[in-house]
Amino acid sequence: MNDKPKSPAKSHGRLKITPSLTPRSLMDEAPHLTGAWEARVITLFPTAFPGVLGESLTGRALDEGRWRLTPVELRQFGEGRHRNVDDTPAGGGAGMVLRADVLARAIAAAQAGAPTDRRRWPLVYLSPRGRRFDQATAHRWAAAEGVTLICGRFEGVDERVIEEYGIEEISLGDFVMTGGEIAAQAMIDATVRLLPGVLGNAASTEEESFAHGLLEHPQYTRPAEWRGRKIPDVLLSGHHGEIEAWRRAEAERLTRDRRPDLWAAHERRRRDGGET
Structure with a gap:
């Protein structure tokens, strides 16, 4: 019999534990420091993340819990047995449009626990018709507590969901891509590198x-x-x-x-x- 007294349980300190409906591996998951900036990404392709964000300085900061990345799979909120997320455009035309009801469910899940004040937590649709992303936007997002990005696909999203939630539209540039995932990674990278301690040298971002x-x-x-x-x-x-x-x-x-x-x-x- 081992009479050695057990060590007291360690305090989580600055680490933050959050509930989730999705099973997680606590051994593999990076720590989440209390108050760490977070990017939540609504996407049909959650396995596209972290992608390049998991490399170099942004990847190290992610592993250290200096920021957090949460992909939200759109498909799980789809309609019917096949989890349909889109339908044909009203009035006819080519392509498909992401449904407002499906997106609304995804947004509700993605925004759970986030501040409703959009200055503290912007809600953004990555759209070629949006205002062009720039360094000032990256600074604005970095000053917030986090951001939720909606990655479009096909012909875009139902306009009613943009109006209902007052979603900000942002474009990576004057060109069209097949989806918003690459744009999301670019914008997150530009923002995360501005967070304290990520680059390690504040002068780098000033010059x-x-x-x-x-x-x-x-x-x-x-x-x-x-x-x-x-x-x-x-x-x-x-x-x-x-x-x-x-x-x-x-x-x-x-x-x-x-x-x-x-x-x-x-x-x-x-x-x-x-x-x-």
Whole structure:
């Protein structure tokens, strides 16, 4: 008989345990730190996640519980024996449309426990007709407690569900994809890297492209000369003021040449006194 006293049960500390209707493996699941930012994704293809989000710094942060990813399978909320999620467009036309009643059930499940204030928890449909995703949107989402993304398929979703829930529509760009899953991963990646502790160096996010409305300046590293091309002398001078001025001038040049839209916005801010 072993008389050795049992160790007291360990406290969960900052870890958060949440109930779920879906069986989970507690040995395999990453810890969920209390207050960790969360992305919930309504999708027909939950196995597409985490995808690339499970790699590199975002993957490490996911494993550490700094953020949480919850795919919500749309099919389980479908109609009938075959779990149908779509139907033909009213008025005729090609393709299929995701049903409002099916999406409503999925949204109710995905939003369980989330704040109803959309500033604290945006509800977003990834749509080519939406406003284009940008760095400001990533910062807005990162400042929230989490976000729920609806990945469309086929010809889109029934307009009534967008109206009923006041869903925000966001586009990855001016092109059409077969579904929203890749766009969702791109937007989540852009947001998660802004969360505290994910990159490990806050200066990285302050100096990169779009942080100040400009494209990033050129970057160089060893060797000092490669195939006859040298690193600009100013970057090897050790004069931080001159380096900063060079980088600023290069960022402005690249933005002016490659993104006239960003340059025009930058000029407007400067005229309005918002930037020197």
